[in-house]
Amino acid sequence: VVMIASHHDGPWASAVEDSSGMALVLAQAHYWSKRPVEERPHKMVFLMQGGHMSGGAGLLAYIDAHRDELDDVVLEVHLEHAALETEVVDGEVVATDVPVPRWFFTSRIPVLEKTVFDALSAEELGRSMVVAPDAFGEQPPTDGAMYHREGVPVVNFLTAPFYLFDSMDTLDKVDRAHLVPLTRATIRIVNSTAGETAAGLRSQVEQSTEDVAAG
Secondary structure (H helix, E strand, O other): OEEEEEEOOOOOOOHHHHHHHHHHHHHHHHHHHOOOHHHOOOOEEEEEEOOOOOOOHHHHHHHHHHHHHHHHOOEEEEEOOOEEEEEEEOOEEEEEEEEOOEEEEEOOOHHHHHHHHHHHHHOOOOOEEEEOOOOOOOOOOOOOHHHHHOOOOEEEEEOOOOOOOOOOOOHHHEOHHHHHHHHHHHHHHHHOOOOOOHHHHHOOOOOOHHHHHHO
16 A cells, blocks of 8 residues: 545645645545556555644544554655745735745655655755654654654655744745646655565665664
8 A cells, every 4th residue: 555645624724734735645646546557556545634733633543543554555655835935025925936945754765765866856856855754853743743653654745834824824835836746756756666565665664873873
């Protein structure tokens, strides 16, 4: 199984948080629905979780209800926040054409890290970083965090513009110019899992430097 997910709720108009993530997931569902089954690398699951602003309630509930299925998940891709930088013009906050720096929290699996790097390069997605899922703590700061905690290989896309939790999160702040490249990059990443098994990919996880030092 390959899971592609986001959350569907936000506090305001929430064009970036997280309508943009929903658009990216729906684009994946549209693309893979047009591919014959034999051209899909694995069974595809598309998921929109709720309760993001309530401590990730939807994520936690899904994990609890489907924990016995997680051993079959080759990769969980979470897509959140295609966002633009802003500037102040005449006292108003307006969007620029510059994307907010992108984080791709990727499990410490060398072949997966290289796949993500190559996909971002191929689609010319500058201002992007491949980041370990535990770079900022025990789990990535995304709505897909618990998949990593459950041992599922992840690629979690996230940006963090300052206006996410404000009423200024409107459609003009969505990084529309890169929705298609982000979609193509995700397709490349998903396709790279063809022939991989969940157990096989998980066996390639490398320890963090902290784990090595502790060991």
